Amino acid sequence: MTMSQIVIDAVSKDYRVANETIAAVRGVSLVIERGTFVSIVGHSGSGKTTLLSLIGGMVSPSSGRVLFNGEDIYTWTSDQLSQYRCEKIGFMFQSASLLSILTAKENLMLPVAFRSQGTPDGGHGQKAERLLHAVGLSDKINAYPAQLSGGQQRRVAIARAFMNDPELILADEPTGDLDEETENEMMQFFLRMNKDHGTTFIMVTHNSELAGRTRQHIRMHQGMLQPA
Amino acid sequence: MPTLFSFAFKNIKRKPLRTGILMFAIALLAAALVFSLSFVQRVNGSIKKSTERLGADLLVVPTNSRGAAEEILLENRIKTFYMKRSIIDRVRALPGVEKATEQVYLVTVAGVCCSVPESMVIAFNQDSDFIINPWLKEKVRHRLGKGEAVAGFESAFNIRLGLVEMDSMLFGNVFRLIGSLEKTGTGFDTAVFIGMENMPAIIASGKVKNLQPDDISVVLVKVKPGVDPASVAASVEDTIIEADAMARKDIGKNIIAALKDISRIFTMTIALTAVMSFFLVWAIFTAIANERSKEVGIMRAIGAKESHILTLFFIEVLVIGIAGSLVGIVAGIGMSAALSKGFTIVKQLSTELSIGEQAVIAAVSFLGGTVICVLGALAPIQRLKKMEPLLVIKAE
Numbered sequence: 239m240t241m242s243q244i245v246i247d248a249v250s251k252d253y254r255v256a257n258e259t260i261a262a263v264r265g266v267s268l269v270i271e272r273g274t275f276v277s278i279v280g281h282s283g284s285g286k287t288t289l290l291s292l293i294g295g296m297v298s299p300s301s302g303r304v305l306f307n308g309e310d311i312y313t314w315t316s317d318q319l320s321q322y323r324c325e326k327i328g329f330m331f332q333s334a335s336l337l338s339i340l341t342a343k344e345n346l347m348l349p350v351a352f353r354s355q356g357t358p359d360g361g362h363g364q365k366a367e368r369l370l371h372a373v374g375l376s377d378k379i380n381a382y383p384a385q386l387s388g389g390q391q392r393r394v395a396i397a398r399a400f401m402n403d404p405e406l407i408l409a410d411e412p413t414g415d416l417d418e419e420t421e422n423e424m425m426q427f428f429l430r431m432n433k434d435h436g437t438t439f440i441m442v443t444h445n446s447e448l449a450g451r452t453r454q455h456i457r458m459h460q461g462m463l464q465p466a
Numbered sequence: 467m468p469t470l471f472s473f474a475f476k477n478i479k480r481k482p483l484r485t486g487i488l489m490f491a492i493a494l495l496a497a498a499l500v501f502s503l504s505f506v507q508r509v510n511g512s513i514k515k516s517t518e519r520l521g522a523d524l525l526v527v528p529t530n531s532r533g534a535a536e537e538i539l540l541e542n543r544i545k546t547f548y549m550k551r552s553i554i555d556r557v558r559a560l561p562g563v564e565k566a567t568e569q570v571y572l573v574t575v576a577g578v579c580c581s582v583p584e585s586m587v588i589a590f591n592q593d594s595d596f597i598i599n600p601w602l603k604e605k606v607r608h609r610l611g612k613g614e615a616v617a618g619f620e621s622a623f624n625i626r627l628g629l630v631e632m633d634s635m636l637f638g639n640v641f642r643l644i645g646s647l648e649k650t651g652t653g654f655d656t657a658v659f660i661g662m663e664n665m666p667a668i669i670a671s672g673k674v675k676n677l678q679p680d681d682i683s684v685v686l687v688k689v690k691p692g693v694d695p696a697s698v699a700a701s702v703e704d705t706i707i708e709a710d711a712m713a714r715k716d717i718g719k720n721i722i723a724a725l726k727d728i729s730r731i732f733t734m735t736i737a738l739t740a741v742m743s744f745f746l747v748w749a750i751f752t753a754i755a756n757e758r759s760k761e762v763g764i765m766r767a768i769g770a771k772e773s774h775i776l777t778l779f780f781i782e783v784l785v786i787g788i789a790g791s792l793v794g795i796v797a798g799i800g801m802s803a804a805l806s807k808g809f810t811i812v813k814q815l816s817t818e819l820s821i822g823e824q825a826v827i828a829a830v831s832f833l834g835g836t837v838i839c840v841l842g843a844l845a846p847i848q849r850l851k852k853m854e855p856l857l858v859i860k861a862e
Contacts, residue, residue, distance in 0.1 A: 291856055294767075296767060296854070296855045296856045297854070297856040316771070316772060317771050317772070317773075320766070320769055320770060320771040320772075320774075321769070321771075323766075323767060323768065323769045323855070324768065324769020324770075325769065329767055329768065331764075331767070335760075335764045335767075336764075337761055337764060337765075338761075339473075339476045339477065339480055340473070340476070348473075348765070348768065349768045349769050351469060351470065351473075351774075352765070352768065352769040352770045352771070352774055353769070398768070402769070
């Protein structure tokens with residue numbers, strides 16, 4: 239019997255704002271198998287981003303467990319969580335989130351510098367260029383974020399998420415700034431990576447058409463899962 | 467591949483004015499450290515060396531001439547003072563005195579001979595001397611004859627070209643300079659030495675005012691083993707009313723007291739500069755921490771460990787601290803050289819700092835500048851290190 243890649247076990251997350259407690263995620267349980275492409279849809283404030291952050295080891299749950307390959311990631315040390323984010327996960331944020339003083343290529347190569355294993359330089363530069371080419375930015379390799387449009391920055395961030403060959407991509411509205419044609423190209427790219435490399439995708443989106451192209455759909459409402 | 471080093475250097479270059487201000491503050495601190503430590507060390511070293519090399523346990527001088535004698539010995543000043551020769555016999559008669567010798571201090575007149583500036587001439591008794599003779603034996607190897615002189619290592623008469631024989635006019639008498647002494651590190655380095663047997667001719671020349679044939683300037687005393695020089699000094703002062711006495715350890719006491727005040731001022735200045743530098747670094751790095759919190763959040767989210775964040779910011783702090791300290795050390799050395807010309811006490815000192823002492827001062831200043839820079843940045847960096855990656859996502 240193969241182990242599920244992600245198991246979310248009765249996870250809740252409360253935020254305390256002033257004197258009020260806001261339940262962003264309420265008792266969510268979910269199993270995601272390796273190599274699947276899952277889309278999460280729902281209204282703003284429904285808890286999609288928080289759920290993604292919980293899976294990504296960026297915020298600890300108020301209760302419940304998040305298992306990655308059978309291990310509860312929130313029993314890990316801060317360094318183990320960092321290593322998990324660096325080597326197992328590729329994260330695409332709601333905005334590009336690039337470092338302004340690094341070029342597109344340098345932004346891609348930054349996660350390699352954080353790997354705990356030795357990182358011989360051979361091949362990383364070429365890989366970064368190949369990924370930038372794959373997202374249609376061959377001519378922007380040495381451009382700084384300020385020299386790129388919002389859509390181009392978004393594509394650099396998409397390419398960066400694949401730099402360390404992650405097992406899991408967590409994408410928070412990754413095509414939000416893109417025009418329809420580029421959005422379609424990026425979706426093709428994701429599907430190809432999912433199919434060819436077996437990379438698991440969990441993608442938050444408002445776009446029901448995009449969600450329709452994924453294998454598994456999840457709807458969130460007021461912090462809870464609903465049948466899609 | 468961008469390493470943490472190259473990333474840190476890019477960050478340093480990102481705001482050149484801010485980096486410049488930080489470096490300037492650290493440089494100021496390091497320069498102040500170099501200047502004040504050099505000053506204090508030079509004065510302290512000069513006093514220590516001069517008293518150590520004096521060769522006498524006790525100095526007996528005319529009443530109220532204690533300060534002038536210290537100035538000659540420690541600051542290369544040109545001074546004269548006289549007392550009656552009979553005092554040496556009264557000193558020799560005191561209990562605890564092993565040997566005593568006398569010297570007469572004279573001042574040449576500037577411009578009389580050879581474009582040589584005003585200088586001290588010291589006539590010493592070659593029969594009883596135990597101060598000059600040991601140095602003389604090494605260089606001249608015979609008793610100084612009448613009309614013969616030796617120059618101190620830094621004397622204006624010692625032109626240091628190997629020319630050790632030249633005729634000089636001193637007080638209307640022709641003297642043959644037959645050698646020069648090794649550096650002693652005392653005020654004697656700038657003097658010219660002659661034998662006491664020349665004194666009758668010099669006095670007869672009438673070129674030295676206020677000097678009588680039976681006048682001497684100083685009696686140098688060696689006490690018997692186990693005798694406290696301070697107790698002999700007290701005996702001198704009690705029994706010889708026309709003389710003051712200084713034990714070797716008391717020589718330079720007034721200068722040391724003045725130096726302590728100057729040191730206190732320097733210490734306060736350095737402390738204030740250090741506090742100012744600390745708060746400047748803290749304030750600027752607090753601003754940097756706020757400005758770059760999103761950047762840190764992104765790095766944490768894509769896998770940076772706390773140690774990566776610490777390393778990145780410490781590289782930046784260390785580069786600024788090290789560069790600032792190095793600039794400060796160079797500026798401090800320049801400042802010491804330039805300002806010491808304006809400090810009479812330093813200008814007159816007979817001792818320069820050794821390479822080792824200079825290296826220690828540079829190292830202390832370097833550490834001082836760098837450590838203050840690191841300490842100032844510590845709290846903001848610790849705060850940044852703890853930043854959770856979710857912050858960046860929330861901020862979006």
